[in-house]
Amino acid sequence: MRALPCALIGALAFTFAAAPALAQTELEQAESAYLEVDFESTRDHALEALREGGHPPEELVRIYQLLGTASSLMGEEDAARDYFVRMLGIDRDAQLDESVPPRARNPYLEARGIWAARQGRLSISTGLDRASSAVRVELRDPTDMARRVRLAARLEGQAEYNQQEYQSQSVLAVPVEGAAEADRVEYYVEIVDMHGNVLLAEGSPFAPRVVGRVPSGGGGAEGEAGGGRVTFFEEPLFWILVGVGVLAAGAVTAAVIVDQRSSVALQTGISFGVD
Known part of the structure; x- marks a missing residue:
């Protein structure tokens, strides 16, 4: 009779330990699939993440990056280019992971070319x-x-x-x-x-x-x-004060130089004129 509660406790402990793994988001599952080189699952989970909504810009950029990279590695270059165009539309400076092989980068480079020819940004x-x-x-x-x-x-x-x-x-x-x-x-x-x-x-x-x-x-x-x-740094008053400070500093520097030259001339009898 005492073995049953112990078994239940063990089962509950296993359930709670496994809960975090079962609670992975679609984006997290896409990341895991990408690390496992399962590009079809990467694409499928990233699409689900996109459709569920509610992602901030930085996550949305990552979703499109995963979609584009997975599609490119699966030979779906047109779809990959479209995903990369969307990624760069949100963040023009977004880059691919260094792990992406050169053969899979062509759609990304084409997307950059498309944006280079367009005017403006979001x-x-x-x-x-x-x-x-x-x-x-x-x-x-x-x-x-x-x-x-x-x-x-x-x-x-x-x-x-x-x-x-x-x-x-x-x-x-x-x-x-x-x-x-x-x-x-x-x-x-x-x-x-x-x-x-x-x-x-x-x-x-x-x-x-x-x-x-x-x-x-x-x-x-x-x-x-x-x-x-x-x-304050954008106010005209700030730049007026800066200008006055620069002029004042220049005047003090000039006075010191003239004073030093006069002193040298008196002590040595040699003129270091700059005329």
Whole structure:
């Protein structure tokens, strides 16, 4: 009778020990298959990871890298090139693993050539549209992968964000109550694909971007800033102070040199003129 509880305990211990392995994500399974040189399983798990959605940009780049590499090693060069085009559309500087053999790199090189011939890259710019009390979002999407725009905004000093989601467009005006009179609006924005993966993100709930009035630093008029807070190093006053400092330093240096030359002339009677 006592052997049964021991057996149950042993079985439970084995179950809990095996649980982490059973809980692998699709992306983790794709990585494992790639290490085992099982390229068909790599592709299948990476496709499932892509379709399940919710991945940040760095994971999405890795998914497309695995898809492209596995497809290329399986001889599916057209599909591989398409995956690499998408990968580079998210991160233009993405590189292949050093382990990828030269024969499998041709689709990647072709994808780089395609992007070299295209203008621009996936990007967004923002501004505060006081007339409509909205945050303006301009989207440039040469990848043609963006499907939705998610923006969360709040007036500076507020605790809660107002989150909204729209179908992707080249220009969006996202209404923010009170933005017309507010000094600044804090926000973060995500561009997502058809599966809900994040292609591009700017700001976060804990480190939001800022649009609105930015103090001039000199007690004068305030200006409007878009796409994030202007730092002190971007202010004209900073560069004026730098210029004054450089001129002052130059004047002091010149005075020291003249004084030293005068001293040498008095002590030796030899002139070291520079005329």
